Amino acid sequence: MALTAKNKLTFVDNTCLPPKLDDLLYGAWNRCNSMVISWILTSVSREIADSLMYIPTASEIWIDLRDRFHQSNAPRIFQIKKLLTGLHQGSMDINAYYTKLRTLWDELKDFQHVSVCNYGSMKDWANYQNQECVMQFLMGLNESYAQIRAQILMMDPIPVISKIFALVVQEEKQRSIHKDIIGSSVNLYTDQHSLTQQSSVVAAAKGNQYGKENQYIKENSSERPTCSHCHLKGHTIDKCYKVHGYPVGHSKYKQQQWNSGR
Structure with missing residues (x-):
């Protein structure tokens, strides 16, 4: 390929014969022949190049290499x-x-x-x-x-x-596109499932918080003060209506409700 690109293949296939010494083209042919020989010598190992140094033409070097290394396909x-x-x-x-x-x-x-x-x-x-x-x-x-x-x-x-x-x-x-669609659907389902789990965890945490607050209220409700006179919770004897009288304007129904509840 390199010899063809340089238009020098004829120097190795023996189609460009050397002109006579007194021909005007002999100098140009000799320069091209030397250039092709230098290409061949730099393309083989040092040991092979030493055995080709004294062969005068590129075509003879090419024939020698072919006879030496030609093998069956x-x-x-x-x-x-x-x-x-x-x-x-x-x-x-x-x-x-x-x-x-x-x-x-x-x-x-x-x-x-x-x-x-x-x-x-x-x-x-x-x-x-x-x-x-x-x-x-x-x-x-x-x-x-x-x-x-x-x-x-x-x-x-x-x-x-x-x-x-x-x-x-x-x-x-087409399979690659189908695989990408399935992968996107799986990722969407995974994200939704993750959000659902997170919502469940938040709800459970809030439920535990509300439960603790209700438990706190229930526990604290047992600590409400008890009147030593009427024995009702929510007030002491110094504020007991049965001792100090009911407020003005209270109806009889409210007084009965107070007596029965508070």
Whole structure:
């Protein structure tokens, strides 16, 4: 990628051959060749760079590195397919789970050889690849998405994987909204229940206070003074009407009420 961005890939794939020494472009080619060699030497370990110092062209260095470190893609393909088989959503959200799958799919696709298109065969191959991706994505989902998974499997034809991903993400968002509504209802009920308990505690405290006040009144009522003459409570002998006479204007009924009550 870096060589392509700098327009220097031709110096390593041997398509930009060195001009003759007396060519006017030889100086420019030599400078570019040296620059690409310096990039390669700073991109490898010190031990490998020491073994490449005396190779004159960047293309020869590139061929040497390829022959030395080229390996078969079969072990990596096996590793990717094993990861795809064991990958499940688990605690990940839909976006993180799909991103991991997509990364492995793209890397595996890079290792696969694409055949030449003959009378629409590439369309069938693309449909097969899409179906494989959809099945792997649905198999790794948690069981809580069993309903949306069944709905997708009943579609004919099966949509592309990007459409499947959008449907499952929409289901995840709806569940999140529903969960927030339930959480708000639970919090409201908890707050109301807490207020009810607080009101009960306050009422009980007030009841205990009133009870103590009534008990105090009852206890203090037994300490009211008693007249030694008429033996009635509420006054003493120095204020007893039976000794000193009733007040002027009292009716006979009030005198009888006084005699019977006070």
